[in-house]
Amino acid sequence: MNTYFDIFKQFLLLGVISFGGPAAHIGYFHHKFVHKLQWISQEKYGQIVALSQFLPGPGSSQVGFALGYHKAGIVGAFLAFIAFTLPSVILMIALAQLSNQLTDNSYFYGITHGLKLLAVVVVTDAVVTMFRSFCRSKLTKSLAVFTAITLLVFSNLLMQLAVLVIAGVIGIKYLTHSALESHSVKSTFSWWPFVLFIALLILLSALASQSVHWQLAADFYQAGSMVFGGGHVVLPLLQNLLDGQLTTDTFLTGYAAAQAVPGPMFTLATFLGFHLSPDAPYTGAIIATFSIFLPGFLLMLTLLKHWQNLAQSPKLMGAMQGINAAVVGLLASALYFPVFTSSVLNALDMAVVVLGFYCLKQLKVPIVGLVIGFSLLGILLNLA
Structure with a gap:
C-alpha cells in the first residue's frame, strides 16, 4: 500500500510541474526515478524510452506508465498514469469551460x-x-x-x-x-x-x-x-x-x-x-x-x-x-x-x-x- 501511495505522490508532483513537452518530461523522469530515487537503472530506463519512441501513442506518458509498472505492476502503472495526467486534465476541463463562457469576450479572443x-x-x-x-x-x-x-x-x-x-x-x-x-x-x-x-x-x-x-x-x-x-x-x-x-x-x-x-x-x-x-x-x-x-x-x-x-x-x-x-x-x-x-x-x-x-x-x-x-x-x- 505504501508503494502505491508513493507512486501516486511522486507522479502527481511531477504532473504539477512538468511543463515543456515530452522531451522535458523524460528529463524530469530521469532525474527523479533514475538519479534521485533510484527506482530503475540507467540502462533499463534507456530501453523504456527507446520503446516509447518506437510505439504509437503518448511517448512521455508511456515512459511514466512503464516506470509505474516496473515498480508495482499493472496497478502501479495506472496509478502513475492517473497521477501524472490528473493536473493537466483538470486544467484542460477548466479552460474548455472557460472558452464556452467567454466566446464573445474580446480579451478572451485576443x-x-x-x-x-x-x-x-x-x-x-x-x-x-x-x-x-x-x-x-x-x-x-x-x-x-x-x-x-x-x-x-x-x-x-x-x-x-x-x-x-x-x-x-x-x-x-x-x-x-x-x-x-x-x-x-x-x-x-x-x-x-x-x-x-x-x-x-x-x-x-x-x-x-x-x-x-x-x-x-x-x-x-x-x-x-x-x-x-x-x-x-x-x-x-x-x-x-x-x-x-x-x-x-x-x-x-x-x-x-x-x-x-x-x-x-x-x-x-x-x-x-x-x-x-x-x-x-x-x-x-x-x-x-x-x-x-x-x-x-x-x-x-x-x-x-x-x-x-x-x-x-x-x-x-x-x-x-x-x-x-x-x-x-x-x-x-x-x-x-x-x-x-x-x-x-x-x-x-x-x-x-x-x-x-x-x-x-x-x-x-x-x-x-x-x-x-x-x-x-x-x-x-x-x-x-
Whole structure:
C-alpha cells in the first residue's frame, strides 16, 4: 500500500510541474526515478524510452506508465498514469469551460489568437527538431518531403495512413542496416494486451454509431493507435478523424491550451471531448482522455518485457526510420494547414511568430513565459 501511495505522490508532483513537452518530461523522469530515487537503472530506463519512441501513442506518458509498472505492476502503472495526467486534465476541463463562457469576450479572443500564434512557433520548432533527428540521410529527407507534398495536396486520414505504410515498406527495403542482419531475433511478445488492443479497436468501431460517447471512444482510441512522433502529431490526425465536428479555432485553442498546462499534450483530447459532448461535457472529456491514452499503454504492455530482443531486428528498425521520416512530413503539412493558415492573418502576426521563435530558440524563454507573453500580445493585437 505504501508503494502505491508513493507512486501516486511522486507522479502527481511531477504532473504539477512538468511543463515543456515530452522531451522535458523524460528529463524530469530521469532525474527523479533514475538519479534521485533510484527506482530503475540507467540502462533499463534507456530501453523504456527507446520503446516509447518506437510505439504509437503518448511517448512521455508511456515512459511514466512503464516506470509505474516496473515498480508495482499493472496497478502501479495506472496509478502513475492517473497521477501524472490528473493536473493537466483538470486544467484542460477548466479552460474548455472557460472558452464556452467567454466566446464573445474580446480579451478572451485576443488571448486565443495569441495562443494560436504560439502554436505556430511550437509546431515549427517540432518540425525542425524532428527533421534533424529523423531525417539524416538523403532517403529519409526525401520521404519527409514526399509526405509533406502528398498531404498538402491530398489532406485526408486515408492518405495519412497510406504514406505511413509506404514509408515503412521503403524503410524495410532500403534503411535496414546490413551489419545487423546476422542477429537472430526471436519474435515474442505478451499476447493478452495485444489481443485486447485489437478487440477494442474492432468493438469500438462497431459501436460508434450507437451514441455520441461511443463515437468519442472510437475516434480517440483510433487516434491513440496511430499517432507516431509524439503529441504534436495528434493535431493533424484528430482534425482529420473529427472532420467537420469542431471548428479549426476550437482545435487550435485546445492545442495551444495543451502547450500552456503541465503534463502530457495528449490531454488535448480532454478539451476536444468536452466540446464534442455538449449534453455531458465532463463525461465526454473523460471518455476522450482515457480512450486516446489506452491503446499506447496496451501496446507498451505487449512489448515491454521483450523489447531488448525485438530492438535487434534490422527490418523493424528500418521500418521505424521510414515511418519517423514520414511523420516529419505529416507535421510539416499540418504546420501550413491548419496551424499557419488559421493563425497568421497579417504581417504583424508573422512578426510576432518570428519574435516568438527567436525567444524560444535563442533566448531559451520557458514555455510558461511564452504562454504569458503571447497571451498579452494577442490582447494588444486585438485592441490595435
